[in-house]
Amino acid sequence: PALDRDAFRAWSNEMVARTSPEAEARAYQEMPAYLAELAAAKRSRPGQDLLSAMIHTVDEGGDRLSPDELIGMCVLLLIAGHETTVNLIGNGMRALFAHPGQLADLRADFGLLEGAVEEMLRYDGPVENCTDRLALEDVEMGGVTIPAGSTVLIAMAGADRDPERFQQADRFDIRRDSRGHIAFGHGLHYCLGAPLARLEGRIAIRTLLERCPDLRLDAEETELPWMRGLLIRGARELPVRW
Numbered sequence: 001p002a003l004d005r006d007a008f009r010a011w012s013n014e015m016v017a018r019t020s021p022e023a024e025a026r027a028y029q030e031m032p033a034y035l036a037e038l039a040a041a042k043r044s045r046p047g048q049d050l051l052s053a054m055i056h057t058v059d060e061g062g063d064r065l066s067p068d069e070l071i072g073m074c075v076l077l078l079i080a081g082h083e084t085t086v087n088l089i090g091n092g093m094r095a096l097f098a099h100p101g102q103l104a105d106l107r108a109d110f111g112l113l114e115g116a117v118e119e120m121l122r123y124d125g126p127v128e129n130c131t132d133r134l135a136l137e138d139v140e141m142g143g144v145t146i147p148a149g150s151t152v153l154i155a156m157a158g159a160d161r162d163p164e165r166f167q168q169a170d171r172f173d174i175r176r177d178s179r180g181h182i183a184f185g186h187g188l189h190y191c192l193g194a195p196l197a198r199l200e201g202r203i204a205i206r207t208l209l210e211r212c213p214d215l216r217l218d219a220e221e222t223e224l225p226w227m228r229g230l231l232i233r234g235a236r237e238l239p240v241r242w
Ligand code: HEM
Pocket: 076, 077, 080, 081, 082, 084, 085, 088, 125, 126, 127, 129, 130, 131, 132, 182, 183, 184, 185, 186, 188, 189, 190, 191, 192, 193, 194, 196, 197, 198
C-alpha cells in the first residue's frame, strides 16, 4: 500500500545496511509483523495482487505456503526486488556523474542505454556477494582446497572486475561489451527478477536524464561513503541538483 511505503523503505534499508544494531533489530521485528497483518487482511479480502495470489496458490501436491513461508517469500521478493534496483539506479548515476563525457554521450544517444545499464551492473552491481553456498565435497580452486561442509561466500563484485575477463576492468565504459558479468548471480539461483530489473533500470535512468536535463551531483565523490554490509553495494545518500 502506497501509504506504508516510507515505513517499509526504512525497514528495508535497515535490514540490508543497518544504522544501529537496535534499529536493525526493530526492523526485523516490525517488517514481518506488518506483513503478517497485511497477509491477514488480504486473506479476508483478496485483491488482484501478488500477495493475494501467493496466499491462495496451491501446488500440485495440494500444499500451500505456511504462514512463515509466506512471510519469508514476501520479505525475499520485496527486499530482493527493491534494494537491488534502487542501488542499480543510484550506483549507475554515480558512475555517470563521475564520467561526465559518457553522461553527455548517453544523453545524446539513448541507443547506448542498454549497454550502459549492463556496464552499471558489471562495474558497481548492487549485490556484492551472493548468499552463502555450502561445499558438498572438497573443491580445489585457485590452489586452495575448500573442504566439504564449509560455507563459501562468492564475491560477485570482485569477479566482475576480474582483469582476466574484462580488459581494464576498473574502468567504467558504457560502450564495452560487458556481457558475461555475474551481477545477477549464476546457475540455479540466478535472479528471478533480472528481466524486470533491467527494464526498470533502463526506464528509470532514461526518465531521469530526460526529465532533468541539468541533473548533477551535489557533493564531492569522496563525501559519499559506501554502505557497510556484505550484501548490498550502494551509497546511503546520493545528493543531486536539477
Ligand atoms: C538490479 C537489480 C537486481 C540484482 C543485481 C539482483 C541480483 C540477484 C542475485 C545476485 C541473485 C542470486 C543470489 C545468490 O545466488 O545467492 C538474485 C536472486 C534473486 N532475485 Fe534478484 N536482483 C535484482 C533485482 C530483482 C528483482 C526486481 C526481483 C523481483 C521482483 C528479484 C528477485 C530475486 C529472487 C526471488 C531471487 C532468488 C532466486 C532463487 O534463489 O532461486 N531480483 N538476485
